Amino acid sequence: MNPHDEPDLRERFAALRAEDAASAPSLSRVLSEAAIRPRRRSSPLLTAALLATAAAFTVVALVTMIRRTEPSIEVAIAQAQSLSAWTAPTDAWLTLSGFEIPDSVPSLSPSSVTLPEASTAETDTGDSR
Amino acid sequence: MTAGVIWQETSIHKSTTTMEARLAEYHAECFGWALACCRRDRPLAEEVLQVAYVKVLDGSARFDGKSSLKTFLFGVIRRTAMEQRRARWLSTHRLVAWFNRRTEPIPASDPEASWLKSERTRELALALARLSTRQREVLHLVFSQDLTIAEAATVLAISTGSARRHYERGKARLRELLAGGTNR
Numbered sequence: 001m002n003p004h005d006e007p008d009l010r011e012r013f014a015a016l017r018a019e020d021a022a023s024a025p026s027l028s029r030v031l032s033e034a035a036i037r038p039r040r041r042s043s044p045l046l047t048a049a050l051l052a053t054a055a056a057f058t059v060v061a062l063v064t065m066i067r068r069t070e071p072s073i074e075v076a077i078a079q080a081q082s083l084s085a086w087t088a089p090t091d092a093w094l095t096l097s098g099f100e101i102p103d104s105v106p107s108l109s110p111s112s113v114t115l116p117e118a119s120t121a122e123t124d125t126g127d128s129r
Numbered sequence: 130m131t132a133g134v135i136w137q138e139t140s141i142h143k144s145t146t147t148m149e150a151r152l153a154e155y156h157a158e159c160f161g162w163a164l165a166c167c168r169r170d171r172p173l174a175e176e177v178l179q180v181a182y183v184k185v186l187d188g189s190a191r192f193d194g195k196s197s198l199k200t201f202l203f204g205v206i207r208r209t210a211m212e213q214r215r216a217r218w219l220s221t222h223r224l225v226a227w228f229n230r231r232t233e234p235i236p237a238s239d240p241e242a243s244w245l246k247s248e249r250t251r252e253l254a255l256a257l258a259r260l261s262t263r264q265r266e267v268l269h270l271v272f273s274q275d276l277t278i279a280e281a282a283t284v285l286a287i288s289t290g291s292a293r294r295h296y297e298r299g300k301a302r303l304r305e306l307l308a309g310g311t312n313r
Contacts, residue, residue, distance in 0.1 A: 006272070009303065012253045013272035017161055019250055024160035025175055027153050031186075034179035 145186055152182060155199055158274055162203050165269040166210035169254060173213060181209040196283050203270070203284040256306040264299030267292050 071079070152159070163174040163181070181202070184190040190205045192198060257265050263285070270281035282292035 006300070009272055009300070012249055012307075013269075015247055015250045016253055017158075017273045019247070020161040020164055021157035023171075024157050025178075027149075027156045030156075030175065030178050031149070031182060033175075034183045037179055037183070 148186055151198060152185070152202075155202055158199065159202055159206060161273060162269065163206050163210065165257075165266065165273070166207050167214070168258065173210075173217070177206060177210045177213050180213065181206045184209065197280070199274075200276070200280050200283050203274070203276075204286070207266075207284060252307065256303055259306055260299050260302055261295075263287075263295045264302065267295040268299045268303060271296060 159181075160174065160178060163178045164171065167173040167177060181190075184205055185192070185202065190201075192201045196204075257268070260268070266285055267278070267281050270276045270284060271278060276284070278292050278296055279289045281296075282289045285292065287295075
């Protein structure tokens with residue numbers, strides 16, 4: 001942190017300082033020129049006017065921005081309608097291709113079913129083995 | 130004219146004379162700092178010095194003794210340089226000049242440094258011109274004006290930590306520029 005650990009830089013800066021000091025205008029010249037120099041003071045009225053103008057511009061810009069970002073009612077309704085009419089592209093996969101699931105249990109009658117006859121041996125002994 | 134008014138005027142005259150004597154003590158250093166604040170633009174630096182001295186002498190910038198007089202003067206010069214640069218920038222004439230200058234090709238070397246006699250000094254001025262404003266200011270205050278980093282921070286109205294960071298980075302960059310030539 002100590003500038004004395006930078007001998008090269010220190011030497012260069014010292015040379016620059018010496019040249020600057022040698023070329024410095026005399027204090028009396030600077031002061032005499034300063035004395036004849038007209039001082040510019042900013043008028044408080046001008047500053048206030050500038051500030052008021054800047055504030056007005058800011059307000060107008062903000063109002064314009066807010067108005068632009070808020071959609072009108074008609075636009076909002078149109079957006080809602082278009083959203084409700086929207087269908088997903090995969091909806092087509094859910095429709096059945098002609099095959100319908102029966103909605104009642106089919107009825108069975110004795111004439112439509114043929115049952116095998118039971119054997120007599122099994123009936124007498126009661127043992128099938 | 131009452132005695133009170135005469136006494137007041139006499140004391141103002143006395144304090145002005147004292148301040149002028151103290152300004153003479155730091156004048157060369159103040160000019161060097163004004164040059165650094167004005168990117169080595171001599172006419173602007175002289176203008177800044179005039180305005181800063183008037184501020185100090187007419188009391189619109191008051192020395193309250195919280196810091197050293199040198200630190201106070203450097204702070205006034207820095208603020209004045211900023212005001213003058215802003216005023217120049219705002220003036221239409223300068224804006225047009227700036228616009229015209231932008232369209233011209235950039236010169237190979239910095240003409241503001243051309244009045245420096247030694248090659249090494251010119252090299253340093255060109256390298257400093259390539260640093261950021263803060264880095265240049267901190268390095269100038271520490272190396273050229275022998276201020277501590279804390280004093281440099283007071284002049285620049287920044288924290289000591291921030292001044293230290295600018296000092297370290299600026300020094301590293303400056304070494305790099307001086308080692309590899311300022312064309313990098």
